[in-house]
Amino acid sequence: xxxxxxxxxxxxxxxxxxxxxxxxxxxxxxxxxxxxxxxxxxxxxxxxxxxxxxxxxxxxxxxxxxxxxxxxxxxxxxxxxxxxxxxxxxxxxxxxxxxxxxxxxxxxxxxxxxxxxxxxxxxxxxxxxxxxxxxxxxxxxxxxxxxxxxxxxxxxxxxxxxxxxxxxxxxxxxxxxxxxxxxxxxxxxxxxxxxxxxxxxxxxxxxxxxxxxxxxxxxxxxxxxxxxxxxxxxxxxxxxxxxxxxxxxxxxxxxxxxxxxxxxxxxxxxxxxxxxxxxxxxxxxxxxxxxxxxxxxxxxxxxxxxxxxxxxxxxxxxxxxxxxxxxxxxxxxxxxxxxxxxxxxxxxxxxxxxxxxxxxxxxxxxxxxxxxxxxxxxxxxxxxxxxxxxxxxxxxxxxxxxxxxxxxxxxxxxxxxxxxxxxxxxxxxxxxxxxxxxxxxxxxxxxxxxxxxxxxxxxxxxxxxxxxxxxxxx
Amino acid sequence: xxxxxxxxxxxxxxxxxxxxxxxxxxxxxxxxxxxxxxxxxxxxxxxxxxxxxxxxxxxxxxxxxxxxxxxxxxxxxxxxxxxxxxxxxxxxxxxxxxxxxxxxxxxxxxxxxxxxxxxxxxxxxxxxxxxxxxxxxxxxxxxxxxxxxxxxxxxxxxxxxxxxxxxxxxxxxxxxxxxxxxxxxxxxxxxxxxxxxxxxxxxxxxxxxxxxxxxxxxxxxxxxxxxxxxxxxxxxxxxxxxxxxxxxxxxxxxxxxxxxxxxxxxxxxxxxxxxxxxxxxxxxxxxxxxxxxxxxxxxxxxxxxxxxxxxxxxxxxx
Numbered sequence: 001x002x003x004x005x006x007x008x009x010x011x012x013x014x015x016x017x018x019x020x021x022x023x024x025x026x027x028x029x030x031x032x033x034x035x036x037x038x039x040x041x042x043x044x045x046x047x048x049x050x051x052x053x054x055x056x057x058x059x060x061x062x063x064x065x066x067x068x069x070x071x072x073x074x075x076x077x078x079x080x081x082x083x084x085x086x087x088x089x090x091x092x093x094x095x096x097x098x099x100x101x102x103x104x105x106x107x108x109x110x111x112x113x114x115x116x117x118x119x120x121x122x123x124x125x126x127x128x129x130x131x132x133x134x135x136x137x138x139x140x141x142x143x144x145x146x147x148x149x150x151x152x153x154x155x156x157x158x159x160x161x162x163x164x165x166x167x168x169x170x171x172x173x174x175x176x177x178x179x180x181x182x183x184x185x186x187x188x189x190x191x192x193x194x195x196x197x198x199x200x201x202x203x204x205x206x207x208x209x210x211x212x213x214x215x216x217x218x219x220x221x222x223x224x225x226x227x228x229x230x231x232x233x234x235x236x237x238x239x240x241x242x243x244x245x246x247x248x249x250x251x252x253x254x255x256x257x258x259x260x261x262x263x264x265x266x267x268x269x270x271x272x273x274x275x276x277x278x279x280x281x282x283x284x285x286x287x288x289x290x291x292x293x294x295x296x297x298x299x300x301x302x303x304x305x306x307x308x309x310x311x312x313x314x315x316x317x318x319x320x321x322x323x324x325x326x327x328x329x330x331x332x333x334x335x336x337x338x339x340x341x342x343x344x345x346x347x348x349x350x351x352x353x354x355x356x357x358x359x360x361x362x363x364x365x366x367x368x369x370x371x372x373x374x375x376x377x378x379x380x381x382x383x384x385x386x387x388x389x390x391x392x393x394x395x396x397x398x399x400x401x402x403x404x405x406x407x408x409x410x411x412x413x414x415x416x417x418x419x420x421x422x423x424x425x426x427x428x429x430x431x432x433x434x435x436x437x438x439x440x441x442x443x444x445x446x447x448x449x450x451x452x453x454x455x456x457x458x459x460x461x462x463x464x465x466x467x468x469x470x471x472x473x474x
Numbered sequence: 475x476x477x478x479x480x481x482x483x484x485x486x487x488x489x490x491x492x493x494x495x496x497x498x499x500x501x502x503x504x505x506x507x508x509x510x511x512x513x514x515x516x517x518x519x520x521x522x523x524x525x526x527x528x529x530x531x532x533x534x535x536x537x538x539x540x541x542x543x544x545x546x547x548x549x550x551x552x553x554x555x556x557x558x559x560x561x562x563x564x565x566x567x568x569x570x571x572x573x574x575x576x577x578x579x580x581x582x583x584x585x586x587x588x589x590x591x592x593x594x595x596x597x598x599x600x601x602x603x604x605x606x607x608x609x610x611x612x613x614x615x616x617x618x619x620x621x622x623x624x625x626x627x628x629x630x631x632x633x634x635x636x637x638x639x640x641x642x643x644x645x646x647x648x649x650x651x652x653x654x655x656x657x658x659x660x661x662x663x664x665x666x667x668x669x670x671x672x673x674x675x676x677x678x679x680x681x682x683x684x685x686x687x688x689x690x691x692x693x694x695x696x697x698x699x700x701x702x703x704x705x706x707x708x709x710x711x712x713x714x715x716x717x718x719x720x721x722x723x724x725x726x727x728x729x730x731x732x733x734x735x736x737x738x739x740x741x742x743x744x745x746x747x748x749x750x751x752x753x754x755x756x757x758x759x760x761x762x763x764x765x766x767x768x769x770x771x772x773x774x775x776x777x778x779x780x781x782x783x784x785x786x787x788x789x790x791x792x
Contacts, residue, residue, distance in 0.1 A: 071605075
């Protein structure tokens with residue numbers, strides 16, 4: 001009897017721990033940030049000069065970034081700074097949040113039974129005080145027109161990795177049309193996920209930037225993840241016109257040559273801003289990621305070996321971006337995406353290094369008859385109401401719809417995502433020294449068919465989270 | 475009967491001291507600043523005219539933009555005392571004085587709306603004022619109008635007329651030579667230094683109209699992108715010393731030199747920008763880097779170029 005009770009407790013604890021672990025991992029993975037009081041301190045500008053609301057950049061901040069973290073006012077070189085100045089900033093967010101995940105498969109117990117008699121599906125809800133991870137930014141200029149960014153970032157357990165490490169040659173040959181960046185960096189997404197204004201597990205990322213169809217093995221097309229590569233970027237003096245072209249290792253930003261033997265991707269953007277008088281400056285643009293990634297791995301004892309991936313198969317993502325401002329208070333950010341993965345990815349070939357059990361496209365392997373390339377379409381719409389530089393209301397609607405499943409007969413809506421996010425951030429002060437926001441947010445996410453299957457019909461999953469916390473940087 | 479007794483010396487001295495003290499105190503009170511919180515006086519609404527765009531100081535957006543982008547340095551009252559002002563050098567402009575460096579108008583006059591508009595978009599080199607060229611034209615026009623609300627001068631005075639700028643004459647080694655002569659004669663070198671490095675003998679003593687130390691422009695250091703405080707072109711440079719930089723020790727030379735002489739000075743100043751690729755430096759290079767001496771003729775005519783000789787120590791190109 002005692003043993004049975006203890007065993008049940010362990011199992012329940014294990015289930016809750018698993019859910020909590022998933023939540024923690026998600027939180028650990030979505031460190032936004034990249035607001036740098038270090039820049040504000042260097043130039044003596046308020047946060048609001050560069051941030052629509054910290055950390056999201058406004059147009060002037062985007063130009064500052066595109067210039068290599070330079071105002072282009074002859075004070076950009078560090079030689080102009082007090083020798084004690086070090087461009088470093090940390091950011092962390094203590095929070096309280098309540099996370100509710102529907103359709104979790106758990107063991108069910110009959111009263112007094114030591115062994116679960118059957119399975120059940122239940123909603124798991126947990127709440128408590130928590131932390132985000134820590135971002136430790138250091139960035140700026142090494143010399144006029146040579147900039148850098150190093151960002152060791154931790155999850156909320158203190159496990160660090162390099163989120164960003166890059167150096168950039170700015171204004172090469174004296175023209176803003178030629179800037180060359182090398183390292184691990186954020187892709188040139190006009191709507192930056194690294195500067196996202198929301199913090200919850202599902203709302204703190206753009207689902208569109210990370211979408212992978214159910215059963216798909218391609219992790220390499222996530223445009224929201226920082227990537228290793230070389231970027232060529234250019235812009236007009238006033239940043240109205242921008243372009244970028246990057247060549248990336250198909251490694252999803254993971255260092256160490258752990259994936260393909262020779263796999264690369266390209267990421268391209270172009271945009272144009274327009275002066276629309278009293279409304280402000282609006283921008284429209286487009287992006288595309290085109291690449292290939294391995295599906296076949298050498299093995300040792302049956303285990304895939306890192307760095308041996310061959311059998312590259314292709315994938316691409318493309319979409320349009322709109323940044324529409326309607327006067328000083330209201331703006332609308334829109335991103336669309338069409339995604340396409342080779343049928344091999346759709347059948348589960350791809351990252352066999354991180355995902356045990358991923359299929360290996362060994363010689364002689366063939367695709368199941370009728371296999372097709374999975375495709376999908378998505379859109380995200382993010383309105384902001386900026387009451388003042390210190391108070392912003394944020395909303396977001398995202399939906400992603402599969403337009404073709406890899407395997408005929410699969411329900412077309414399997415894996416479809418719909419999510420809503422609403423948040424308000426209040427910055428009680430606005431100086432060049434530090435950033436502080438009282439952040440409140442609610443997110444609701446629905447995904448079709450990814451819950452546990454009871455009977456013949458896969459269940460849908462609804463998750464929600466409420467979060468409140470102090471988001472600060474210094 | 476009461477006996478009339480003389481006042482003790484101690485009381486006399488005390489009375490005198492007290493009287494003097496009250497007098498001094500009263501005088502000090504007359505000279506004391508207006509202490510205490512200032513009443514929030516409503517400012518008059520202003521407009522600006524930039525081409526076909528009319529800026530309004532009471533447009534819905536302009537105060538928002540001023541607080542977001544400008545107030546950190548220039549202060550919410552426009553007095554140049556934003557929270558970052560203490561750390562900045564040079565100090566942010568005090569809009570309440572309505573004294574501006576970059577103008578197309580004669581010295582002492584208010585600038586035109588377009589002068590302020592251009593300054594916002596161009597920024598001020600060698601200062602913390604960046605080019606705000608991300609604003610829409612309407613935003614900049616509204617900010618110009620808003621800046622004008624900080625000083626009553628804008629209600630009492632009108633901006634001056636822009637100074638005439640004659641067409642630039644051809645750049646020749648003679649014009650460079652004459653410019654060099656003027657640079658010496660007008661004692662520009664006393665502040666800007668013999669080689670234009672901003673290290674003249676008076677440089678360390680200069681202060682602006684608010685008694686803040688100020689450095690002369692360093693032509694040699696700032697030459698790569700050819701930016702001056704108030705522009706980048708030869709016309710801008712001409713304008714700088716024909717209008718002066720109000721609020722700084724840089725005077726206007728409009729009453730001292732003729733327009734043609736001013737252009738010669740422009741041509742010489744350009745060769746002080748030793749790293750700048752430009753017509754002036756090409757001509758100097760063609761002259762083997764030597765500026766021939768200028769010989770003033772009795773009738774005021776310019777001299778012909780003399781056989782090249784090495785310029786005086788510390789002058790000319792490198």
